[in-house]
Amino acid sequence: MAGASRADTIRRIFAAYLSNDRTFVEDAFSDEFRFTSPFDDNIDKATYFARCWQNSDWIERHELERVVVDGDAAFVTYRCVARGGKSFRNTEFFVFGGDKVKRIDVYFGATYQDGKFVRQPG
Template identity: 85%
Template sequence: MAEASRANTVRAIFAAYLSNDRRFVENALSDEFRFTSPFDDNIDKATYFARCWQNSDWIERHELERIFVEGDEAFVTYHCAAKGGKSFRNTEFFVFDGDKVKRIDVYFGAAYQDGRFVRQPG
């Protein structure tokens, strides 16, 4: 799979999330898929959909700022604007196995409210 095609897959997954197209995302992920975030440790595909797949009505838009692909791996940094003025920036690391996504690791970034930085507790 060419690097441009992997970047297109990343873009398509984000678009499918916004349109709530779960079937597309299920087909884009391998059966061995694993997901890690600050709240999830190496969960499988079934657990990902049970725990993380939500109705996307709370999202106004994703702005994909950069996608960097090298071989079977890709990083995407994006700004997510939620309805109601909250927003955040995250980076996700994708690992591909052929034309399927085998792994996604999410790194949470800063949160904003009405364009201003919001300090997180902790």
């Protein structure tokens, strides 16, 4: 799969979250899919959908700032704008196996409410 196609797959996954198209996302992930975030350690595909898939009605939009593909890997930095003025910026590292997403590691960024930094507990 060419880099442009992988970038397109990533953009389509983000669009599918907003439209609650779980079927597209499930099909885009390999059966061996793994997910890691500050809240999740190397969870499998079934656990990801049970724990992480939510109704996206709270999201107003994703602003994909960078999609950088290098072979079987890609970094995506985006700003997520929630309804009600909250926003945050994350970076995700995608690993592809063939034409499927094999792994995503998420790195959380700062959170803002109405343009002002919100300190996170902990």
